[in-house]
Amino acid sequence: MRPFKYTTASTPTTAVGLAQSNPNARFLAGGTNLIDLMKEDVARPDELIDINSLKLNSISAITGGGISLGALGKNTEAANHPLVRKNYPLLTKAILAGASAQIRNMATNGGNLLQRTRCTYFYDTAMPCNKREPGSGCAALQGINRMHAIFGWSENCVAVYPSDMAIALTALKARVKVLQPGGTTRSIPIEDFHRLPGEQPQHDNTLRTGELITAIELPPNDFAAHSAYLKVRDRNSYAFALVSVAAGLVLKGNTILSSQLVMGGVAHKPWALKAAEQFLKNKAATVDNFSKAAEITMQEARPLNHNKFKIELGKRTLISALQTALKG
Incomplete structure (x- = not known):
């Protein structure tokens, strides 16, 4: 060090x-x-x-509905807070799927969003990595890329974003509250917070120099009773996702009025499944329709040499998450 x-x-x-x-x-x-x-x-x-020492750790209801998670609140506190468990069980499930209890007791809500990739080439300073040293190349592109992206990657970087919490927060349409130099604030929709690699993979998010995350705000939602977070990994604990899915359904009888679907472990940022959501709107909640949504999702996939299995795994994970959300 x-x-x-x-x-x-x-x-x-x-x-x-x-x-x-x-x-x-x-x-x-x-x-x-x-x-x-x-x-x-x-x-x-x-x-x-x-x-x-900053007073940014409270979890509270906000005017107009929804809740605010202080940026310095611990992941454990967020997962187990009564307001979260009651109104945002999807978030609880996602947080508890990540890391270990010891890490969740230390990790903060704001810090969770700022995690960097666990790409082994990023961590190995003997290897080229555009994220670590811009312009040096991407060793993972032609290397062992089993854990890497199938969506949204560029020739400069094929790494994936590791957070479980952020996958759920994206499905929940969270906003990231930020304090800027000069004392002004801004609110960033979480779908705009993380970046695809493009030509500048060294930039994981859209924060500007000096900006500080102060809170994460979650609006009200209608799918607390029908949501699921499913994480598939090489072992059942202390492992990052090969594929994960956050799913929320708004139902009228057996008809899907709307859905929120986000996949993790497949891109440089939480990957919202917009085409699948659009397909499922006003459709019957059936395995056949879930399967069609999964096929639609994977039409845009661009697998690498060692991660073609993520296409079929992604389909099955999405179908299973939707079935679990349907059961409530």
Whole structure:
């Protein structure tokens, strides 16, 4: 690990000011990903700004319905909060599918969104990686890419985004509240928060220099009774998704009025299944229609040398998640 300056921020405004003045600084909250990256010499900040004393950890109802998750609230607290369990069980299921209890007790809600890829070439500093060193190449493109993307990748990067929580938050139409330098704020729809790699895979999200996540807001929804999060992985614990699906259904009898479907483990960001949602609208909730939606989803897939299995796995995972959501 390289030497770095350690600074403690007493207010959100102070934290943002410090980060704006040093583009190579990083905010330190739970540190469950950042510290690992620093140990591996992948992340090389010259300053850590400790934000753990900021009052950004509350979970509360908001005016007009919905809830606000403080950015510094722990993942465990979010998963087990009564408001979340009652109104957003999809989020609870997704959080509990991720990491270990020990990590969930440390990891923060805002930090969860900022996780970096677990691509082995990204972590191996002896290998070329455009995400780690722009312009060096993508070793995974022609390497062992079993865990990598089948949607939205570019010649510059085929890595996938690792968070389970963000897959559910995308299905829940969350918004990310951000404090900007100068004290102004903005609210980013989560579907616009994470980026596809394009020509700049080093940028995982749309945050600007100095910006600080302060909260994640979830609007009301109508599918708490019919939602599911299904994660398929190589082992049943402490593993990242090969494919995951967050599914929510709004039903009238056996008719699907609307759905929210998002897939993880397949792209550089949570992958919303818009075509499948459109197909299922006003259709009967049957296995046949679920299967057709799965076929539609995979029409745009571009598998790599070692991950063609994700096409069939993705279909089966989506069908199974929809069946589970239907049962409630």
